[in-house]
Amino acid sequence: MPARVVTITNRKGGVGKSTLAVLLVQYLASQGHRVLAVDLDVQGDFSRPLIASGKCVVSETTSERVLTDPEATVEDAPFVLMREDELALSELERHPELYNDFAKNMRRFMRRHAEAFDFIVIDTNPVQDIRVLAAMVSSDYVLSPITLTKEALEGIRALFNDPRTGVFVVQENYNRKLQFLGMLPVMVDERNAVDRECLAALLGAPDYRKHLLSFVDEPTSGRDFLKIKHRTIWRAFHESGAVLWEQKSGPAREVWAEVEPVMQRIAQLMGAK
Ligand SMILES: Nc1ncnc2c1ncn2[C@@H]1O[C@H](COP(=O)(O)OP(=O)(O)OP(=O)(O)O)[C@@H](O)[C@H]1O
Ligand SMILES: [Mg+2]
Structure with missing residues (x-):
């Protein structure tokens, strides 16, 4: 099966994109899949933890080359990171004047590496620019973590239908095979009234509800939907690149018990065996 390419995106900053990207690539690699991680954000929040973890080969090729170099290649290894070059x-x-070339190069890069990897995971920047657009044009899937705030809910329309980088606009205009895997509420704290109200609002709006990731194809109750809870240990984990399920501490084990089924389902929805 050719590599499945997934872009993690949300125009809102700090909603957990990079945290999710790190967890997803670590999980996929641990399951024996060949994984390429592509960091398109200048902040390097995808790269830093992966480099710190020492579990992947850091490619000599930095990520912008995917867009600029029609012949860009990466090392042949089971788990590779293309890190960011900020400038x-x-x-x-x-x-x-080069936007079309950027998108074309990126698309071709993905095709050239379709046999070398099982999954290619792209972390993006919160500003919806040519990088995000080229990534979506070159992807099979889009996955969007969202936080449960009023502003985040207001941002969903743009996530879907922004004239330049809305998921459904890109799907319609440039990439018919693009599938919206869905929205994944993260940093959820159901003891908090705002979180509960926002979750209820999402579940109550059919247009939103059908794009929430769920454990089953026909979800019937709130429990059927995927979410990741707010836990303070995430911050430390993210920075260190430590792998959650390799930790012995009680809180790490608890968090892993919560997120393992979420990772399993996302992998399954992307066709992982
Ligand atoms: N489930 C969680 N519980 C608690 N904190 C979390 C959780 N997920 C992420 N965080 C924290 O939230 C902060 C923002 O996360 P992250 O950097 O992944 O967001 P982002 O969407 O990639 O941000 P940016 O838009 O700047 O790229 C980080 O400090 C991270 O550790
Ligand atoms: Mg980020």
Whole structure:
């Protein structure tokens, strides 16, 4: 089966994109899948933990080359990271005359590496620029973590239908095979009234509800939907790159018990065996 390419995106900053990206690639790699991690954000929040973990090969090729170099390649290894080059990535937006080439190069890169990997996971920047657009144009799936705040809910329309980078706009105009895996509420604290209200609002709006990730194809209750709870240990984990399920501490084990079924389902929805 050719590599399945997934872009993790949400225009809102700090909603847990990079945290989810790290967890997902670590999980997929641990299941024996060949994984390529591509960090398109200048902040390097995907790269830093993966480098710190020492579990992947850090490619000599930095991520902007996926867009700029029609012949870019990566090392042949089971788990590879293309890290960010801050200056080179920032430069891309300044060349609108090359946007088409960027998207074309990225699409071709994915095709060239379709046999080398099982999954290619792309973490993106919160500003919806050519990097995010090229990533979606080149992907099979989009996955969007969301937080349960009023502003986040208001941002969903744009996530879906922004004239430039809305998931359904890209699907319609550039990439018919793009599938919206769905929205995944993260940092959920159901003791908090705002979280509960926002969750109820999402579940109560059919247009939103059908795009929430669920454990079963026909969800009937709130428990059928995927979510990741707010837990303070995430911050430390993210920075260290430590693998959650390799930890002995009680809180780490508890968190892993919560997120393992979430990772399993996401992998299953992307066709993992
Ligand atoms: N489930 C969680 N519980 C508690 N904190 C979390 C959780 N998930 C992520 N965080 C924390 O939230 C912060 C933002 O997360 P992250 O960097 O993944 O967001 P992001 O969407 O990638 O941000 P940006 O838009 O800047 O790229 C980090 O400090 C992270 O550790
Ligand atoms: Mg990030």
